[in-house]
Amino acid sequence: MRVLVILCSSSSSITNPPKPSTTPSHHHKQFKPSSSHSSKLSPTKLPSSPTPSPFSILHSRSAPLSTVRWDTKKTHVSYLANIASKLVRDGKLQDFAMLVESVVVSGVEPTQFTAELSVDLIAKGISGFLRDGKGRRSVIEVLRKVDELGVPPLKLFDGSAMELLVKECRRILKCGEVEEFVELMEILAGFHFPINEVMKTSDVIKICARKSNPNMAIRYACLLPHANIIFCDIIYEFGKRGDLASALTVYEASKKNLSSTNMYIYRTAIDVCGSCGDYLKSRHIYEDMIKEKVTPNTYVLNSLMNVNAHDLNYTFHVYKNMQKLRVKADMASYNILLKACCIAGRVDLAQEIYREVQELESSGVLKLDVFTYSTIVKVLADAKLWQMALEVKKDMLSAGVTPNTITWSSLINACANAGLVEKAIQLFEEMLLAGCEPNSQCCNILLHACVEACQYDRAFRLFQAWKGNKAEKTFGKDDKGNINGNSSAANACGRRVTSMSHFSSNLHNLYYSKGFVFTPTTTTYNTLMKACGTDYYRAKVLMDEMKTVGLFPNQISWSILIDLCGGSGNVEGALQILRSMRADGVEPDVVAYTTVIKVCVECKDLKLAFSLFEEMKRYQIQPNLVTYNTLLRARSRYGSLHEVQQCLAVYQDMRRAGYKSNDYYLKQLIEEWCEGVTQDNNQNQGELSPCIKTDSGRPQSLLLEKVAEHLLKRIAESLAIDLRGLTKVEARIVVLAVLQMVKENYSLGHPVKEDMLIILGTSKINAEIDKRKLEVKDAITKLLQDELGLEVRPMGSKIALDKHIDKENSVDLSPKSKDKLARNGLANEYKHSTRRPVVIQRLRVTGESLNHWLQRRSAIRQ
Template sequence: MRDLVIVFGSSSVITNRHHYHRLCYAAAPEPNRKTKSISSFTKQLPHQQHSASPASLSSSANPLPSHFSDAVRWIPDGSVEYYADFASKLAEDGRIQDVALIAETLAAESGANVARFASMVDSDLLSKGISLNLRQGKIESVVYTLRRIEKVGIAPLDLVDESSVKLMRKQFRAMANSVQVEKAIDLMEILAGFRFKIKDLVDPFDVVKICVDISNPQLAIRYACLLPHTEILLCRIIHGFGKKGDMVSVMTAYEACKQILDTPNMYIYRTMIDVCGLCGDYVKSRYIYEDLLKENIKPNIYVMNSLMNVNSHDIEYTLKVYKNMQKLDVTADMTSYNILLKTCCLAGRVDLAQDIYKEAKRMESSGLLKLDAFTYCTIIKVFADAKMWKMALKVKDDMQSVGVTPNTHTWSSLISACANAGLVEQANHLFEEMLASGCEPNSQCFNILLHACVEACQYDRAFRLFQSWKENSDKEALFEDDIVSKGGIFSQNKLKNHGPGSLVNSNSTSPYIQASNRLFFKPTTATYNILLKACGTDYYRGKELMDEMKSLGLAPNQITWSTLIDICGGSGDVEGAVRILRIMHSAGTRPDVVAYTTAIKICAENKSLKLAFSLFEEMRRYQIKPNWVTYNTLLKARSKYGSLLEVRQCLAIYQDMRKAGYKPNDHFLKELIEEWCEGVIQENSQSRDKTSDEEGTNLGRPVSLLIEKVAAHMQERTAGNLAIDLQGLTKVEARLVVLAVLRMIKEDYMRGDIVTDDMVIIIGTGEANTESGKQEIGVKDALVKLLNDELSLVVLPAGQRHVLEIKQDAGCVDDADQDPEHAPEDTKSIVGISSSRRPVILERLMVTKASLHQWLQRRK
């Protein structure tokens, strides 16, 4: 009879160690006891994921007392067969972590027996245990266990069968599609160490997309390095972050590429340049190209084409790259010429486009190139934008002569060329020719033809065309439904076989239907926007069009609403136009600068100036930047100024316009301000004549200087600070500034503000014998005459105030900066002898407070 071992807590011992591996199963015939015996032993085994360190072993005689002290007494000289057989049974039970623990214990106790242990463990049972864990979703435990047993000589690849791979693939895909993507990549890095085929687990592009979505370029790069075609994934990473607009992550991936790859990869350089175009950082694309040249790396044609395409808005740089391409002996292809033509189109260089087109044709005749439809379409667009419709038609003949069939885009460009030139009949003829050739028009073709009619003011024709296209499309749809209901088959091949414009039903006796009845027309939002312009001032017709487009599921955009506002305002309905602007808000479409400017223009044309300025303030509250038309509309809204508030409003708009970089009409605004200023004087007509006579002497001077001077005084109340600086102004300009301040004082006085001080007028600092001094004397005389004779104000010399003109090389103490009359004695001596600092005399006039009171009461 075989030995029987019963575990009694911590006092149990194992006897006859050479036969222990059979005892649990031979002594207990019941399956329950077999399972219980194994469980009694394995329950004490810790579930560790990492290898046990030999340093943790207390002694060689009892290497793992912490694991087995409460269950069994470890026998260090047990046979390898025993441990291998016991580990196999544990693996069958799914306890693969305990198998790894036994292997690590043997490795720590006797490294020589590890190889025998690895060869004697039943790999089928171990594979079965791995599969069992994977079915339980323990992918992380399986991977870490495989790493542990790999260290003791058991090959992990031999333990993962096809069914286990399928289970791993399912769990890795679930992890990659969640927040656990980083953990998934950690596990895949471990598997990659076993030479496991990582690409079979998940779709690489899905992992890259998730890394891009969570903005983690380092994680994406780690994953890319696990796969054989790393450079392809690196390009995908760069492009993904580029589409997202994350240039920082793009540069991180790009720098990693240069460190990972041993040789320059043109595909990565090309992708990087394309991404610079996506992010709008064309300067960075130039740096990449220059770095290649510095490293003596010759770019290929694809890199050069991408560089020219990204910089196509800069014709000089694009031509420079093209010339450099010839120096590097990189042969231009058809894409190169297409990009050059595109660049000429953007720059409006028709002459250069013609030269490039001739060069491309010459190379085609030599057999070096084959011009494609894109080339012809681009050159046609160049001529179309320049309204050179005859040249565009000639290009069409050229392409047909070499056997290139015009496509839809080519026909659209041809129709656009005639439409831009106002040739509605020619555009319509091309449209019919397009239908006859069997080319299906798209919505753009229809829209171009409608736009041509609207631009030529043929509104009724535009509506007739639109209605006929809709009716023919409806008939065509009914006809197709009839074919299906009768068992017929609609075939484009049969259509082509029966000639252009035919629609054939195999059961029908009709040979074909005319081309005019074969229009598959689907209106777009742009279609209705064009038709709205044809409504003129008929608001109700425009409203019907908007309701119709909504019924078709088309959402009105900002152009639609702006056009409807203009239609309503054209009939003089200001309140209706503003109401549409409010409805636009409530409908969920944010009004843009065009919508607000349209409403402001309507208000200005109908003399609702208060409402116009309130709309202007409203658009600024919504942080909508005004454009040149907005500013100009408001500045021209008034034919004259009636109050200080109005002047301040327009001067504020004028200053905002200049700060925004727009050039206002200075002369127009000057005339309005001049008229408002001269209103201070009773004899308005005489004063206007005087200033008009003198104005001829100021030709060539910037009018903006005068307006800025006026604006500086108008934007602040002068009741408490009556100092007017006229330095640098001519007689006419000085007169206007003084009159502007007087009118502002008058209006403030009428609101209750009392003048509390004399008004000081600073004339200038020039000397009498200089040109500027002579001008200042003329200004002084003109102002005295104005204030004394015309306005009856008391004007007195305010004295000569001495100030110090500080030179750049001066190095004096702060006490010298004050008036020399009140400066210390040592400072006066410095002023007298130093060439770097000299006193400057300010000529000033003073209008007495008493005379201002009398003038205000007299004119109240």
Template sequence: MRDFVILGSSIVTPPNPSSPSHHNPHIKPYKSSLPKFSSSAKQSSPLSSFSSSSLSTATNPYHKIPLKHYIHLASKLVQDANFQDLEMVVQAVLDSGVNASQFAPAFSAELLANGIRVGIRAGRLRAVIDTLKKVQELGISLSAGFDGSAAHLLGKDCCRIVMRGQLEEAVELMEVLSRFQLSIRELVQPSDMIKRCVHNRKPNLAVRYACLLPHAQILFCTIISEFGRMRDLTSALRAYEASKKYLTGPNMYIYRAIIDACGLCGDYQKSRYIYEDLLNQKINPNIYVFNSLMNVNAHDLNYTLNLYNNMQNLGLKPDLTSYNILLKACCVAGRVDFAQEIYKEVKHLESVGVLKLDVFTYSTMIKVFADAKLWQMALKIKQDMLSAGVSPNTVAWSSLINACAHAGLVEQAIQLFEEMLLAGCEPNTQCFNIILHACVEAYQYDRAFRFFQSWKGNKMLQPINGGPSINLEQRDSQSAPTGPNGISYSHILSFAERFPFTPTTTTYNILLKACGTDYYHAKALIKEMKILGLTPNHISWSTLIDICGASGNVEGALEILKTMRDAGIEPDVVSYTTAIKVCVENKNFEQALSLYEEMKRYKVRPNLVTYTTLLRARTKYGSLHEVQQCLAIYQDMRKSGYKATDYYLQGLIEEWCEGVIQDDRQNQGEFTCSSKSELERPQSIILEKIAAHLQKRVADILAIDVQGLTKVEARLVILAVLRMIKENYGLGRSVNNDILIIIGATKADTTPAKHISGVQDAIAKLLQDELGLEVIPARTRFAQDDTVKFENHAILNPNLEAMPGKDISPTSVQFKTRRPAVLQRLKVTKKSLHHWLKRKVSSNR
């Protein structure tokens, strides 16, 4: 039991002397019963050392204290909002044996309610909560204290707690108040409380609050959906798991909410786990859960179709949403044929009155055909749509316009745009951008700028290219352009002015492409973007770099790259590749290589276009250094996972290698067009072989490995090394050793394979006949493990060893031998190589 002492007599009013208890000789006056204490005693708690256990003992003089004294003391503490001491008094009442059922009706609920509000406003929220938990044990009702205006004031107090961010305390307080049968819903707006819990990433707290309200299941869905919109799937799953503890049975609304949250967060795999978990629990999802699953997994047509079949196997009939999602999956997968089958089926269901197709069905079908560039079929869907009395929405019109724009039908796209305006459908910025893009793709740059300026509104517009001002209010309708079909565009311009058009960064990116090579025009567009509050993105800067480079201004292009970084936008692979292309087109290969190295320093990974641009930059190689540069890029490309399909690079390597033979071109019959077909093998490793040798700048010890290469490939590798030696010799680097050419390994006492023999003959012919070098065989024997089995022989070869664990018998003996193998090699003597190099140097002079 806890001990506590009433230290402050001033907080307790003495009993009235006229009361019967005052004259009772067996009960001492209440004031005189208080213990004496020194003025220096600790004042932290007025009731810190009075023993509550003494109240319940027969020897304690306080055990017969009247109930009204407890009530009077508790009331005084409530008035002073002294909840810490009030909690002790309540505990004393519970421990004293006093009839608590008589205490509760006598205690003022209004007084307690007022004290609770005072304590909350004073910031003693924790003390209020702890005291209410004790008061609840006495059976005191607060409903009378919190009716009408009092409940309204309590709600304001709770809102202030929530606004201060004390969500944990607010929920705990409402949990305690709910035990007093008070309505919690009126205290705080549920939607506001849920949003704050979601914003603070407190899923369990949100679920605890939802459980206090009668519509908890609806709030569970709201909590999960809100976390999904915030892309916080972890918290959504926690709320989902926590909510399941309060559910008495399967709740399809919650299942659908968590699956939709998986879709919003882009984790389709988690939605599949949830679906499998439901099946393992023998829970059959309803049509709405299946639709959500199909929608989240619409990117995977096969999985979507499996869900569709499972849904039918469970006896669920697909609704219009199911078919719309299937069409969406077909659109994503590009399956026009399957989409047509579904569309045919739903049209049949509509004809028999089962379904009524909506605008989403038609819009999705239009998009299917638009993405496939089947603009005529897309227009046919529009006719079906109008025949069914369904008005196309903005998405449908945008898809139709886009279909014609992609097909290069600018006039048709503009006519559809005019029909859209006449139908009263308000276009969005995407529709305007599609029209502009169609004009740019058709090289109708003037028309694109004319539309853009007209759509910006009826005001004086100063053309970006510095031309005369255009007053749209005073423009002559007779000067409006007309198309080849006689379509007047004054109508479309006047209609377009009724609708708001806000240019976006995409709009200006399209217009930048319409600038062609006019760098100053493009630069003015960038400036106009900034004036409108738009930030140029990577596409904007990359396009500006390309335009600047097209005018031959390499330094300006590089300066734009620097300006881009200064503006806080780190150049991406497209920006760097564009700048590299500018350098290459202006024959500045060294600067292109410098940008390539800068990309790697900034950890920007080159793409295939980057590598291709660099590798095709040269038309010929003048030195070993240039070849090594390109081969290093080639090796980086291979390491990055891109396939080596650059036959242009291979051709340059071949030309450079053949450069060691300057005068005797007629003897190169081995290297004919028909022989080049061997180089086009998918598994050709010629460039890797050449790179491996040419990356070694020191030629003191030379060993050329041509194992596994064809005759033509081996020829190129050897010529590449010889050219390297020649260039190094010209720089003063002499050859100190013979050249060893490794051709392949054969078994001892056997004839070399036909392939090895052919390569060896071709190499010998190249070195001796064409280059005049001395070539001699250099065979090397080496041991190779080989197992030989002798049957029906009793003679044992002393060079053979018995296999471990095997008995040697006259009929079957198995031995392990180390039979010698021969490594076929050719050696080019150092002496002949010196003579050849001297001839080359003298001939160059």
């Protein structure tokens, strides 16, 4: 006999155990359980006994635990297993754990005890806990306890219990509780549960990616078999959502958790860098591989070249490294090189690669595929080399490679780019006869070719013919049953009756006998809207039809409609379309705004044009080069300071945006505006000073920046004109621009309150003032005194330190100059500094003479 201590709480559903034969007899028949019926014991079948149950003994403070003794034979193990099973059935998991612990402590083998458990009862109890979703933690705690005691937790689950457990796990994941789900999976994995069967791995990965939680995805991947594949799937899923940082976190974790190098993970990480638009990261991954002395395979290097295909030099650098590493290039490698040449527009290099792969094919090393031919055809098509593209088509057919839709589209595009509409249509017909069904892109290319050639009616005929059942209504039939175009359509197409008759016959033969499914796209309708010419209402009908077929007009659609409306001079209509665009849920882009601005400029509504420009900036829409040029060329002359300031502000904004401007036109307008200052003083009003002729070959940006610097100042600022670095012509324009500003401010009630200071330039101490500065000084003095009648007084030279001169350019000062520096308190600074002092030459125009001049001008205007 062994001592068995029962550590369970009392329960009415648990019967008293059978009394051993050595105990005194009672007044009723003794019950003897058997192994075959022990699991079916019921409280109604047990005899009553005056002896207290072990549970009552357990809860009695006076009864020691050692007083309860049980036989460890199979009969009693079965009996205890039955009790334990019923405890679980009744939801008393803690009592069940305590009973199991007592059984194991008593020396019963866990496997023997587990074999006697009633799985049905236990599964029923566990299912009850899991069903309400509140007892999950209790179940886990019990499983952990029995696992520590050596009882396999998996043995406690049947099919229904496992199904409920899976359902609970799915509920947790569906609620977005990723961390709780992963923790549960880790616990179940420790119990040897098949967690790969609990949930679809892809569902877990998607939710982790949606929650941007790479750490939970990493922990989950480490629990599963084939973790190397799971890591690749996780990297790809994060990359698909544009979360490159999380994808790279998983990539770094994969290198730490995987025992061997996995090329597929490297390749996936590089591909994700490309899809997220960060090609530099892909290069870092490749460099890390090289540093770790990992030799990449062909697929990794192909991915690296493909991601960096926009950089032709780097792509070929990787290709050369592939040769150095003795990694064999396959057909995909050469196709990517051709793609890089296509993006860079390097036709010569693409032809060289094409000849090389042809030689490899002749030697049996490689076999050119349809992608190779299609890429080289596209390279030639973009370069408008349609004849060479057709030669490639012949090579393709002779090699036994059948052109696909992309190949035919590229061939049609080659002829379309060259303006060969008839040839493009002929290729389209060949495509249909070859049994290749065109896609929407191919059809759009053909429509675009017709529009570019101004064959608008032909574009509509093609569109109607492709729509199938509407073709007969569009073209009608002649006596022979052929589809013909009506006379008005033929006249609209430039009276191409003969060619259109042949074209219509081909339509009848091909689009019905070789019919294909045509699904128009937004691009299709946009192209047809351009084919409307100046017919705004027809374009509006097309846009409505687009919505009817389930397509949504995009920004290009609205911009085309704005342009057609504005072409008839309807500024209000164009502006209303812009407002309707935003109300329809499409945010206007720079093209839409620029189109409306162009309409306003053409209709001379410049105030509205500049207000739309300001509205663009409020909506944080960056103007493009066309926007800036449209505004800068809006005026043929300037009539006020406000107009000049507007255009100068646009000019400076354009320069800050990084665009190069043609300054000549703007400079000419500013010169004309500035010379208005001197016209009242000259007898010949229409004759300008010969000084205004600009210096040939000199960039105008410095002049315009100087003018803008002074004219965009506030009125309250001091009148100081800096002419340093300007020629005498440019200096004259700047001075006249400031005087024009002063004159207009005076007319608005802002008199001059101080002198005007003119800074001519700097010169080195003890060095002669060069000839150019003397010319500027003489020209400005002559302008102010002789032409305008202003009082000009020279000012004394001002000594300052040039902060831009280094020690190598410094010179020794004469004693007189050193004394002058000492009087100005600069001697010590110069002694310990490598900066050299400079002399600033200045002129002063008295405020009194400026006011007299302004009064005279005002009197002349009156």
